[in-house]
Amino acid sequence: MTHHSIDIRIYYEDTDAGGVVYHASYLKFGERGRTEFLRHLGHQNSDLEREYGTLFLVRHIEIDYHRPAVLDDLLRLETAIESMKNTSFTMRQRFFRGEELIADMRVVLVCVDTNAIKPVRLPGIVRDEFINFIE
Amino acid sequence: MTHHSIDIRIYYEDTDAGGVVYHASYLKFGERGRTEFLRHLGHQNSDLEREYGTLFLVRHIEIDYHRPAVLDDLLRLETAIESMKNTSFTMRQRFFRGEELIADMRVVLVCVDTNAIKPVRLPGIVRDEFINFIE
Amino acid sequence: MTHHSIDIRIYYEDTDAGGVVYHASYLKFGERGRTEFLRHLGHQNSDLEREYGTLFLVRHIEIDYHRPAVLDDLLRLETAIESMKNTSFTMRQRFFRGEELIADMRVVLVCVDTNAIKPVRLPGIVRDEFINFIE
Amino acid sequence: MTHHSIDIRIYYEDTDAGGVVYHASYLKFGERGRTEFLRHLGHQNSDLEREYGTLFLVRHIEIDYHRPAVLDDLLRLETAIESMKNTSFTMRQRFFRGEELIADMRVVLVCVDTNAIKPVRLPGIVRDEFINFIE
Numbered sequence: 001m002t003h004h005s006i007d008i009r010i011y012y013e014d015t016d017a018g019g020v021v022y023h024a025s026y027l028k029f030g031e032r033g034r035t036e037f038l039r040h041l042g043h044q045n046s047d048l049e050r051e052y053g054t055l056f057l058v059r060h061i062e063i064d065y066h067r068p069a070v071l072d073d074l075l076r077l078e079t080a081i082e083s084m085k086n087t088s089f090t091m092r093q094r095f096f097r098g099e100e101l102i103a104d105m106r107v108v109l110v111c112v113d114t115n116a117i118k119p120v121r122l123p124g125i126v127r128d129e130f131i132n133f134i135e
Numbered sequence: 136m137t138h139h140s141i142d143i144r145i146y147y148e149d150t151d152a153g154g155v156v157y158h159a160s161y162l163k164f165g166e167r168g169r170t171e172f173l174r175h176l177g178h179q180n181s182d183l184e185r186e187y188g189t190l191f192l193v194r195h196i197e198i199d200y201h202r203p204a205v206l207d208d209l210l211r212l213e214t215a216i217e218s219m220k221n222t223s224f225t226m227r228q229r230f231f232r233g234e235e236l237i238a239d240m241r242v243v244l245v246c247v248d249t250n251a252i253k254p255v256r257l258p259g260i261v262r263d264e265f266i267n268f269i270e
Numbered sequence: 271m272t273h274h275s276i277d278i279r280i281y282y283e284d285t286d287a288g289g290v291v292y293h294a295s296y297l298k299f300g301e302r303g304r305t306e307f308l309r310h311l312g313h314q315n316s317d318l319e320r321e322y323g324t325l326f327l328v329r330h331i332e333i334d335y336h337r338p339a340v341l342d343d344l345l346r347l348e349t350a351i352e353s354m355k356n357t358s359f360t361m362r363q364r365f366f367r368g369e370e371l372i373a374d375m376r377v378v379l380v381c382v383d384t385n386a387i388k389p390v391r392l393p394g395i396v397r398d399e400f401i402n403f404i405e
Numbered sequence: 406m407t408h409h410s411i412d413i414r415i416y417y418e419d420t421d422a423g424g425v426v427y428h429a430s431y432l433k434f435g436e437r438g439r440t441e442f443l444r445h446l447g448h449q450n451s452d453l454e455r456e457y458g459t460l461f462l463v464r465h466i467e468i469d470y471h472r473p474a475v476l477d478d479l480l481r482l483e484t485a486i487e488s489m490k491n492t493s494f495t496m497r498q499r500f501f502r503g504e505e506l507i508a509d510m511r512v513v514l515v516c517v518d519t520n521a522i523k524p525v526r527l528p529g530i531v532r533d534e535f536i537n538f539i540e
Contacts, residue, residue, distance in 0.1 A: 011440055012292060012450070013433040017285035017341045023193040024166075024283065027159035028418040035416055044477045045417070058158045062197045071287045072449045146305055147315070148298040148429065150422035152476045157417060163283040170281055179342045180282070206422045207314045293463040294436075297429035328428040332467045 002133050003080040004037040008095070010073040020068035026103050027061065030093045033077040034107070037091075041129045052123040053114050059088065060108035066101050073097055081133040087111050087119035092135060137268050138215040139172040143230070145208040155203035161238050162196065165228045168212040169242070172226075176264045187258040188249050194223065195243035201236050208232055216268040222246050222254035227270060272403050273350040274307040278365070280343040290338035296373050297331065300363045303347040304377070307361075311399045322393040323384050329358065330378035336371050343367055351403040357381050357389035362405060407538050408485040409442040413500070415478040425473035431508050432466065435498045438482040439512070442496075446534045457528040458519050464493065465513035471506050478502055486538040492516050492524035497540060 008029050016022040035045060049055050069075055075095050082090040088110040095102040113120045122130070143164050151157040170180060184190050204210055210230050217225040223245040230237040248255045257265070278299050286292040305315060319325050339345055345365050352360040358380040365372040383390045392400070413434045421427040440450060454460050474480055480500050487497040493515040500507040518525045527535070 009437075011433070011437050012286040012288065013294065013436060015287035016282040017287070017289050018190070018282065019287050019289075022282060023196070024159045024162035027162060028416070031159075031418060032414075032416050046477050055153070058200055060197075060199050061158070062195075064195050065193055072451050144302075146298070146302050147421040147423065147427060148301060151417040152420035152422070152424050153417065154422050154424075159418065163281070166283060167279075167281050181342050207316050288460070293466070294429045294432035297432060301429075325423070327473075328470055330467075330469050331428070332465075334465050335463055338462075 003078040003135070004033070004040055004133065005076055005078050006033050006036050008032070008075040008077055010069055010071055010075065012071065015071055020070055021073075023065060026063060026065075026095065026105065029075070029077055029095070030061075030079075030105055030107060033079040033093055034091060034109075037079045037133075041126070043126065048123070048126075049114055052126075054111050054120060054123060055114055056109040057112055058107060059110045061105065063103060063105040065103050067097075069095070069097060069102050075102060079133075080135045081130045082106065082135055084122070084127065084130060084134070086121055089122070089130060138213040138270070139168070139175055139268065140211055140213050141168050141171050143167070143210040143212055145204055145206055145210065147206065150206055155205055156208075158200060161198060161200075161230065161240065164210070164212055164230070165196075165214075165240055165242060168214040168228055169226060169244075172214045172268075176261070178261065183258070183261075184249055187261075189246050189255060189258060190249050191244040192247055193242060194245045196240065198238060198240040200238050202232075204230070204232060204237050210237060214268075215270045216265045217241065217270055219257070219262065219265060219269070221256055224257070224265060273348040273405070274303070274310055274403065275346055275348050276303050276306050278302070278345040278347055280339055280341055280345065282341065285341055290340055291343075293335060296333060296335075296365065296375065299345070299347055299365070300331075300349075300375055300377060303349045303363055304361060304379075307349045307403075311396070313396065318393070318396075319384055322396075324381050324390060324393060325384050326379040327382055328377060329380045331375065333373060333375040335373050337367075339365070339367060339372050345372060349403075350405045351400045352376065352405055354392070354397065354400060354404070356391055359392070359400060408483040408540070409438070409445055409538065410481055410483050411438050411441050413437070413480040413482055415474055415476055415480065417476065420476055425475055426478075428470060431468060431470075431500065431510065434480070434482055434500070435466075435484075435510055435512060438484040438498055439496060439514075442484045442538075446531070448531065453528070453531075454519055457531075459516050459525060459528060460519050461514040462517055463512060464515045466510065468508060468510040470508050472502075474500070474502060474507050480507060484538075485540045486535045487511065487540055489527070489532065489535060489539070491526055494527065494535060 014025040082092040149160040217227040284295040352362040419430040487495040
């Protein structure tokens with residue numbers, strides 16, 4: 001199993017009056033993790049659009065909240081490719097505090113042509129790189 | 136099928152540089168819809184805690200993004216109870232622009248004791264009211 | 271003194287772990303108020319761009335936080351035009367809970383040409399309408 | 406002039422449909438910068454409350470927006486103490502992209518007793534450390 005990992009520090013902006021991390025904040029964190037995963041492979045969202053005329057749209061998200069995280073926590077977000085199809089792929093993103101699983105998320109992204117906003121095949125170079133990160 | 140409905144106006148705060156509503160914003164909207172659904176039944180989040188010593192934690196979310204929404208759109212969010220168990224329940228929340236389905240979300244909430252943060256049975260009065268909103 | 275007024279309900283998304291409304295949330299509320307003020311005058315952000323080729327950029331904000339607001343509060347946001355210049359104008363936005371002043375904000379917006387991103391005179395029709403809302 | 410500096414990467418969550426960083430996002434970034442400044446001095450928000458019974462409330466913010474920032478930008482946020490009084494202090498926070506000034510913010514924070522929510526003198530140790538960061 002290969003994954004890419006980033007750290008997420010919890011600030012006031014991420015929390016709510018319940019004293020814990022607001023449930024929608026994990027989706028923001030997930031997008032940071034996917035963006036840094038792409039950057040690690042040498043791509044930026046803005047470049048993918050310019051060079052290949054494609055962008056990745058979020059089609060589906062599933063998330064399980066296992067334990068609350070709180071202010072000042074330092075979470076580790078692990079991102080991997082779970083599966084790939086012709087025009088879409090599924091990422092698995094898990095949030096840990098030390099060894100403790102905080103939240104577990106699956107995100108289905110579809111590759112679309114930026115002009116037609118129609119699904120298209122993943123750019124070959126991206127596809128080849130993703131294969132190394134399939135769990 | 137019985138549901139509770141609120142309108143959601145899209146402001147700049149809800150959008151991203153892709154020109155559409157940011158995917159995490161729908162979770163915020165969903166929470167507004169659930170809160171107004173409870174208020175419609177005569178309950179406030181802060182009261183449930185004070186009166187019954189319980190609060191509802193988000194345990195699981197699934198969301199399908201069907202079509203993008205954009206700045207100045209007026210969405211209709213329909214909220215219903217899909218199923219109930221002893222200590223948890225599932226809400227179905229659908230976002231429409233006119234007749235067009237924009238996003239479709241399921242949220243599993245668990246009722247917990249605010250002291251022990253342990254699952255407890257739903258307060259009887261809430262349970263009785265929810266039954267009318269089961270789809 | 272003429273102003274336009276909207277109600278703002280406080281949800282979990284607006285609060286932080288300090289148990290109060292997060293300080294940046296007031297800027298989001300302010301933008302809702304300015305947008306509804308424009309809509310009340312018959313304009314939408316997207317129309318201003320299409321019809322006049324102009325948009326309003328935030329140039330400067332000053333905000334005083336007088337009292338904290340909390341979950342489930344219903345705030346009233348009053349928006350007025352404080353002053354106008356050739357290419358910019360200042361809005362005054364005050365947040366109340368009942369008669370209590372919660373926060374007091376001034377926002378300087380500049381009217382820019384959407385192509386050149388250079389300051390230009392306010393569209394005449396907008397200027398004429400704003401004059402009625404000068405405090 | 407002594408200051409503390411952090412990097413801020415711009416993600417989709419920080420942007421809006423105008424294609425630039427949303428104006429309220431800078432306040433979130435500012436709070437990250439102040440928190441990391443405190444952490445650099447050996448303090449966490451949660452510790453200050455536990456150890457000294459104090460917390461810092463935002464009383465006033467002024468911000469000038471000089472140039473827009475966009476997706477994938479890497480900003481540098483410089484934080485310094487501008488002045489100190491008995492129970493409050495002013496921080497100056499400037500956002501740069503390379504040498505270009507993007508935004509310039511002043512934040513007045515007041516030190517309050519967490520029980521009485523009344524202004525109190527800054528804890529001596531914090532006061533002594535802040536003096537080194539006065540511009």
